[in-house]
Amino acid sequence: MDVKILCLGVLTLGEASGYEIKKQLEEGPLAYFYHAGFGSIYPALKALYHDKQIDCFEVSQESRPGKKVYSITAKGYESFRSALSRKPAIDKIRSEVLLMFFFARFVDREHLHGVFEKYLEGAHKIVKQLESLDMVDTTPDCEFTNGLGRAIFGAIACYMEDNRQLLFGLERSNSGCPTTSKT
Amino acid sequence: MDVKILCLGVLTLGEASGYEIKKQLEEGPLAYFYHAGFGSIYPALKALYHDKQIDCFEVSQESRPGKKVYSITAKGYESFRSALSRKPAIDKIRSEVLLMFFFARFVDREHLHGVFEKYLEGAHKIVKQLESLDMVDTTPDCEFTNGLGRAIFGAIACYMEDNRQLLFGLERSNSGCPTTSKT
DNA sequence: ACCGGCATGTAACGGGTTACATGATTTT
């Protein structure tokens, strides 16, 4: 499953431009479990349009660049449903931050600390964001997924706050590996 | 940051063959936040070896295919540390399952149910796995990351069990989109 | 007899990221 399907999904929520799709992926309820950049969204929309899975009409705006607003077609719905009916791939996660935590003994304390606090703050932000979305969004599907997100990032934030000492508590020399020292 | 760095990281924990590295990525404490297949591990090891970041010696085993056991060199440590000292990329997550939950109203009930239960079971498994690793593993870094994993997947399992009804509870027609019906 | 686990590797393909190109407008 690729970005095309993701775009179709977003478009089932209402028409949008490529730029707006990206925003929804960053700020909307999907933010925490799927990511895509312009470099993949625009080509995906192009392909979907050529395949008549989405319609397009251009909108000129005053004091704004014109945008292309896309909306999903019947054919688009069909292929979206069909994609969702297949066995989903296992989650692909790649967290460099967690990798850094896991190998924290190799990392400069100050650097680690900065990354840690930023990550913690990010978790809080996601929780708040999802909480604010709860007000406006109402489908049970979305509610479920939002709640799950809050549960996950709430747990992360909570755990990180309660267990700082495991990474920072006791002074620890950078043991476990040879430092590059030529004495 | 790519699979090469990941391999270096695993090799800081002790020498291993490509096959064993993959196993550690699947069964070890990194399992839940990083993934890599043979197709990326073997080429990575090859490149690292050519670059003298890892050493290699071949081991013939009785009643087993021979294996190539790799160990990290001083140069390898250097590049690993250097990789960890850079600003980590933001997490890249791609969960088709959560996407399916989010768009559950487009999914066949039975299919959804199967995916749901399997995912829930998977979360439980990860928690158990991480709990079993706690006995043998002791570095604070690892303890922290393990704990975080337990917190995350514990929260997922708990939430899913408590909120099934949001996805399945009330009978819901597949609303919100035109079904492909030509009557 | 067959499947699963152990063990390594390559080649092609697909797809996403990064960087580049462009440009107006609003906010700081």
Add this chain to the structure above:
DNA sequence: AAAATCATGTAACCCGTTACATGCCGGT
């Protein structure tokens, strides 16, 4: 005056996945 937001798009590159190739051993 600079930076951020809005807005679209392309091309090259990197890299990871998938599929294929090979083979032995142990258990059912």
